[in-house]
Amino acid sequence: MKGETFVLHPLISEEVNVEFGQLMERAVAVRAQYAELERKNFGAAWSNEELALGFVGDVGDLAKLVMAQNGRRKIPGAKDKVVHELAECLWSAMVLARVHQIDLEHAFPQTMEGIVHLPRVYGLKNITIRLVFVPASLFRIPQMFAVLVNSC
Helix, strand or coil, X not given: CCCEEEEECCCCCCCCCCCHHHHHHHHHHHHHHHHHHHHHHHCCCCCHHHHXXXXXXXXXXXXHHHHHHCCCCCCCCHHHHHHHHHHHHHHHHHHHHHHCCCCHHHHHXXXXXXXXXXXXXXXXXXXXXXXXXXXXXXXXXXXXXXXXEECC
């Protein structure tokens, strides 16, 4: 419909007061604990390639759980497991960013700005995507909303 707006809201189940940098440091600290365990049990920590393969495995697990949530697989407790698996995927992405010296906190908004222009690249001239940053004071953590405006 012309002028219809769709707003994607974040799901906030509890008050959270954590900065991205703190999340990144926690992710790296947990990875360091796993690396120590790998050295102890296997003689070496995972390589960057193995970390990437672990991420691929996490994404595959997530895909199966999403299918279960949508009635295409039977996995008991899929909804709770999706939450866990999404957090694991985020952890893996953060670890991969760190080992490849990528500043994810700055790369993410830049990438989102590029994605905003993709509908036009694919010939969807009447779609506008606006990214709206909401101050941390409103939600305890910075949030980004994607607002899709259908102006057909």
